[in-house]
Amino acid sequence: MKKRAVVVFNLGGPDAPQSVQPFLFNLFNDPAIIALPNPLRWLVAKLIAKRRAPVARKIYAHMGGKSPLLELTREQAAALQSVLNDEDKNVQNLVFIAMRYWRPFSDETAREVKKFDPDEIVLLPLYPQFSTTTSGSSIRDWKKSAARIGLNAPTHAICCYPVDPGFIEAVGARIEDVLNRVRKASSGMKIRILFSAHGLPKKIIDGGDPYQWQVERTVKACLDVLNARGLDDFDHAICYQSRVGPMQWIGPSIEDEISRAAADGVAIVVTPIAFVSEHSETRVELDIEYRDFAERLGVLSYSRVDTVGTHPAFISGLRHLVFQGARCTQEICSGSCEESQYCPHSAIRCALSKS
Incomplete structure (x- = not known):
């Protein structure tokens, strides 16, 4: 097999x-x-x-002294492995986890993969939107780790999937659940969805990183799904969180958008659009810090949409991406447009621009 x-x-x-x-x-x-x-x-x-x-x-x-990310990623990996093996009986799929900045590192995971002795390897970042600072860094790190131990099985990487139907369907379902709760609790109140993504220094985007452009494509796809379901009684804004340091970051910031919502007298539904798992940026920043900030400003209602986690549509989308990666004839493939470059050609740091 x-x-x-x-x-x-x-x-x-x-x-x-x-x-x-x-x-x-x-x-x-x-x-x-x-x-x-x-x-x-x-x-x-x-x-x-x-x-x-x-x-x-x-x-x-606030989270017991540690990040929940590894545990939640294990749940996603187990769910993905199950659907892969259920659908493809002629292939033994084993899903491994490699973290970039804490255990398990790529070196450790590469050794485990080599013991498995696979016929092929598919690399799948849990970052829907590509950035040189996330997926790009992880893929480079994996290549170095694999080369050090002579892990040379044919390998293909999915660089990004900002409008993957499974991902978008899962986000839309999560948003719909929260919108329904807000409507019941606050009848007649105007609602604004704040699509929040982790920020980046502006100089990285100016240098050709496609992350912000892809975030905007994700939001558009989510709005299309919501509108197709007859959900259009809200407005929206894209914003960015987690800014650190004195340099200029992409905006608007989530603080600015919360302030604007307070001035406009609208209910807020915050949707993490670039995170697929719960961690400090969702459970502390969004659930505690920005909620407190909104309440101090007198925001009428503040709700937060869960990340997609192990939502069946998201896991199904990941399964499709793995099969697509296995069929890919290039080293790096876009989950959004098969083997062609998804980003505009001005995004010179797109993963496919150099592949």
Whole structure:
């Protein structure tokens, strides 16, 4: 029987309070995050990690002192493995997890994949929208790890899937559930959906990273699905969260959009559009910090949509992406448009622009 290894990528998160500072160091020591030569980047990463660790520990304290991301990613991996093996009886699919900034790292996962001895490998980032700072960094890291141990099975990577029907269907279903609850609780109140994504420094986008463009495509696809279901009694805005440091970031910020909603007297339904799993940016930033901010401003109603998690439509979409990746004739494939470049050609840092 043919054997296929599927490696799902995610950011990772500290598994204990003492892991917070080294996790932060790994994050800021990534050249995709801080583009400085070593040893300068190493020194800057050490400084930032030490300075931010106390604040970050307080954030993770809200979640029991650790990130829930690995546990939730394991649930997604198990669900994906189940549907893959249910549909394709001629292939043994085994789904592995590789985190970028905390365990299990790519080196550890690559060794496990080599023990499995697959006939082919499909790399599947759990980031629907491509960025050099997320999927790009994870794919590069995996290539280095695989090369170090001589893992040379044919490998194809899905770079992105911002409008994948399964992903969009799952987001739409999550939004519909919350919209229905808000309508019942606040009859006649105007509603605004805030589609929130993790922010990036503007210079990264200006350098040709397609992330913001893909986020906008995701939002448009979600609106099309909602409108097709007869849900159009709301307006919307795209915003960005998690800004750090003094540099200019893409906007508008979620703080600005919450302030505008307060001034307009509308109910807010916050939808995380670039996260597929719950973690600190959803359970602490969105559920606690921004909710408190909204209440202080007098926002009439603040609700938050769950991430897609193991929603059946999302897992089904991932299954389709794996099969697509296995059929792909290129090293990196777009889940949005088969083997052609999905992003505009101005996005010179698109994964397919150099493949």
